[in-house]
Amino acid sequence: MKYRTIGTDPAHRREVSVLALGAMLFGSLTDEKTSFAVLDRYVEAGGNFVDTSDNYAFWTDGGQGGQSEELLGRWRRSRGIGDEVVIATKLGARPLAPGTGYTDNPEGLSAEVIREAAERSRDRLGVDRLDLLYAHIDDYTVEQRETVEGFGALVAEGTVGLLGVSNQAMWRVERARALAAAAGLPGYEVLQYQHSHLRPRFDVPSEFSPYGSLGHAGAELLGYLRAEPDLTLVAYSPLLAGAYVREDKPLPPDYDHPGTPARLAVLREVARETGATVNQVVLAWQIGADLPIVPLAGASSLAQLEENLAAVDLELTADQRARLDGVH
Structure with a gap:
């Protein structure tokens, strides 16, 4: 396994594996036995960066979520896992009542919600401190200063390590970070957004980013x-x-545009040259990018996980990377 550093404060920064494991469907659509097996193999391979959310996976049973965090808590306790595994979670998009969703009835990002939701996540995960906590979606009903101060208070208390943000406009992210800096508070250091080699259109709904172009x-x-x-x-x-x-699994409408065939063609070309799968080329392209990118890939079987893990050691040549980067 290979690793990179996230965060800048020596007290909170962590070395995480360059391939993160998504646990979104663990404990719901992916049963406990399979989930545990995938987690065990990921850690055995040197993986230490697991991602979840307090609302995963509310849509599978019409509830409010929490299944993924609860499963990760059971797995941690049964395996004696401590802080060697970095578990990232999110808050803000959990439905306030069963049968509702993040678009019509989200918990939001008030200081009160941040404190209470973080406490519930710690309880479900069985941890004293959340290694990385994201604002899952934006909340325009609350002043950003309140949100920034709410997250900062948890870091100051030691119940949260690093802060991250997902599915927000960049101007909102920059404003929140500026507010934090001005107040001497910790700000967002990790961005979680949908990103792949294929590029989507932003003028049609997206299957892979339900938050639209903001995601x-x-x-x-x-x-x-x-x-x-x-x-x-x-x-x-x-x-x-x-x-x-x-x-x-055909590509959805937002990837149906004139730029897609050329990008698919170069992916397949590089896959043939390397003897790797297209999926492995995508992951290796992200892992070896000149920007700090950590791909976050879920796995519902050991076979899927093994394919993803093999991408960590796939070294693309400078020419292959130039072709993957240069196609429009």
Whole structure:
């Protein structure tokens, strides 16, 4: 396994594996036995960066979520896992009542919610401190200063380590970080957005980023990442839920545009040259990028996990990377 550093404060920064494991469906659509097996193998291979959320996976049973965090808590306790595994979670998008969702009835990002939701996540995970806590979605009903101060208070108390943000406009991210800096508070250091080799259109709904264009790592976000070298991008849905390789999973409408065939062609070309799968080329392209990108890939079977793990050691040549980067 290979590792990179996230965070800048020596008290909170962590060395995490360059491939993160998504636990979104663990404890719901992926049963406990399989989930435990995937987690065990990931850790055995040197993986130590697991991602979840307090609302995973509310849509599977019409509830409010929490299944993934609860499963991770059971796994940690049964395996004696301590702080050697970095578990990132999110808050803000948990439905306030069963049968509702993050668009019509989210918990939001008030200081009270941040404190209470973080405490519930710690209880479900069985930890005293959340290694990395994200604002899952934006909340325009609350002053950003309140949100910034709410997250900062948890870091000051020692119940949260690093802070991250997901699915927010870059101007909102920058404003929140500026408010934190001005107040001497910790700010967002990890960005979690949807990012893959194929590029989506932003004018049609997205299957892979339900938050629309705000959830995609487009040119603005990548430029921001280049200008702020202390930030890290955790790229969710890098493999587009199998759409690269599965005939039964066609690309959705936002990837149906004239730029897609050329990018698919170069991916397949590099896959043939390396003897790797297209999925492995996508992950290796992200892992070896000149920007700090950590792909976040889920796995519902050991076979899927093994394929993903093999991408860590796939070294693309400078020519292959130039072709993958240069196609438009």
